[in-house]
Amino acid sequence: MKDWPLFEIFIRSKNGLNHKHVGSLHAADAQMAIQNARDVYTRRNEGVSIWVAEAKNITASNPDENEALFDPASDKIYRHPTFYVLPDALKHM
Amino acid sequence: MEHSLEEIFQKKVDNEEKIEARDWMPDAYRKTLIRQISQHAHSEIVGMLPEGNWITRAPSLKRKLALLAKVQDEGGHGLYLYSATETLGIGRDELIDQLHSGKAKYSSIFNYPSLTWADMGAIGWLVDGAAIMNQVALCRTSYGPYARAMVRICKEESFHQRQGYDILYTMSQGSAEQKEMVQDSVNRWWWPSLMMFGPNDDASPNSAQSLKWKIKRLSNDELRQRFVDMTVPQAEILGIKLPDPDLKYNESRGHYDFGAINWDEFYQVLAGNGPCNKERLAARIKAHEEGAWVREAASAYAEKQQIKNNSKSVA
Numbered sequence: 001m002k003d004w005p006l007f008e009i010f011i012r013s014k015n016g017l018n019h020k021h022v023g024s025l026h027a028a029d030a031q032m033a034i035q036n037a038r039d040v041y042t043r044r045n046e047g048v049s050i051w052v053a054e055a056k057n058i059t060a061s062n063p064d065e066n067e068a069l070f071d072p073a074s075d076k077i078y079r080h081p082t083f084y085v086l087p088d089a090l091k092h093m
Numbered sequence: 094m095e096h097s098l099e100e101i102f103q104k105k106v107d108n109e110e111k112i113e114a115r116d117w118m119p120d121a122y123r124k125t126l127i128r129q130i131s132q133h134a135h136s137e138i139v140g141m142l143p144e145g146n147w148i149t150r151a152p153s154l155k156r157k158l159a160l161l162a163k164v165q166d167e168g169g170h171g172l173y174l175y176s177a178t179e180t181l182g183i184g185r186d187e188l189i190d191q192l193h194s195g196k197a198k199y200s201s202i203f204n205y206p207s208l209t210w211a212d213m214g215a216i217g218w219l220v221d222g223a224a225i226m227n228q229v230a231l232c233r234t235s236y237g238p239y240a241r242a243m244v245r246i247c248k249e250e251s252f253h254q255r256q257g258y259d260i261l262y263t264m265s266q267g268s269a270e271q272k273e274m275v276q277d278s279v280n281r282w283w284w285p286s287l288m289m290f291g292p293n294d295d296a297s298p299n300s301a302q303s304l305k306w307k308i309k310r311l312s313n314d315e316l317r318q319r320f321v322d323m324t325v326p327q328a329e330i331l332g333i334k335l336p337d338p339d340l341k342y343n344e345s346r347g348h349y350d351f352g353a354i355n356w357d358e359f360y361q362v363l364a365g366n367g368p369c370n371k372e373r374l375a376a377r378i379k380a381h382e383e384g385a386w387v388r389e390a391a392s393a394y395a396e397k398q399q400i401k402n403n404s405k406s407v408a
């Protein structure tokens with residue numbers, strides 16, 4: 001038999017935190033994916049909310065293009081607060 | 094200077110950078126991972142069988158709940174590992190086929206029978222104990238999805254070992270007959286547990302490459318020695334004798350020496366001639382085939398729901 005579609009599973013461990021990718025599983029549909037994610041990824045109170053997304057609907061960046069995508073950020077040190085050397089007397093900044 | 098993809102890859106590994114699913118990797122690295130992780134996944138789910146055998150015969154409700162929870166965890170471990178394997182570009186159906194056709198292996202320890210309740214203790218203590226030793230090291234493996242699955246698994250494993258030891262400890266405080274069951278069980282599981290770490294380093298031809306790629310972080314013999322050193326004092330608390338006349342502390346090495354492993358037995362069991370190989374595989378295939386109607390029904394239901402939702406959105 002053909003595999004059920006693959007779902008990526010995201011869990012919010014407690015309110016106030018982001019959902020975080022925890023793994024994936026196969027399920028017939030999204031509802032079943034949530035059920036199964038409950039059983040495999042939250043058996044010890046690891047979550048208060050589950051997102052499931054079919055893997056084929058996720059578009060990922062290509063690691064071969066990492067230089068083009070991410071290198072421009074590395075020479076922009078002026079985006080960081082430590083770039084600005086200010087007098088010691090200055091407080092609360 | 095131009096660096097080949099292979100050099101860049103090895104440099105990342107050397108720098109302890111993780112390799113992720115879509116990163117370039119040597120074909121042999123991918124193949125080794127698929128074989129190792131899927132073998133590991135198969136071991137988790139075949140490993141449910143010797144213990145599943147005792148769920149209905151657990152001596153109390155408390156023991157039954159614990160054992161049920163442990164066996165359920167192992168099913169989850171199988172899933173984490175199958176998912177990690179699939180990130181390497183192989184489908185679940187193919188992996189399951191490889192297990193059922195005998196093309197893929199699983200840990201040979203699960204081809205031994207679980208004869209008494211004490212075996213539930215010995216399996217948790219020794220078999221899960223050996224697995225943990227291996228898995229803790231694998232939390233630092235170079236392939237990201239595998240490492241993350243290992244971290245999750247290790248979090249769940251320590252309960253497995255403790256509940257096993259708790260079974261043995263309780264029995265070791267009991268009647269003469271119960272103490273004897275503990276000893277008998279440990280006699281049977283000790284050597285197969287040491288075999289779980291695989292052949293000696295000098296007989297393990299692929300180990301060096303796996304260590305270089307940091308798929309493996311410690312050699313078979315290193316892990317086995319750690320396991321022995323950890324386990325001997327735990328056996329003393331149980332008041333039992335580990336079945337090895339050569340087992341004794343070596344002051345100069347700072348480790349326990351132990352006797353030679355019967356590798357003939359190991360290779361026999363691996364080749365399919367262990368006491369339960371046929372039974373285990375038959376049970377897996379039966380479960381898969383008898384579950385077919387459930388999978389089909391779920392697919393049919395999902396399809397129906399989809400059609401319903403579509404017609405709703407059209408209207």
Ligand SMILES: [Fe+2]
Binds near residue numbers: 167
């Ligand atoms: Fe496990």
Ligand SMILES: [Fe+2]
Binds near residue numbers: 167221224250253
């Ligand atoms: Fe376990």
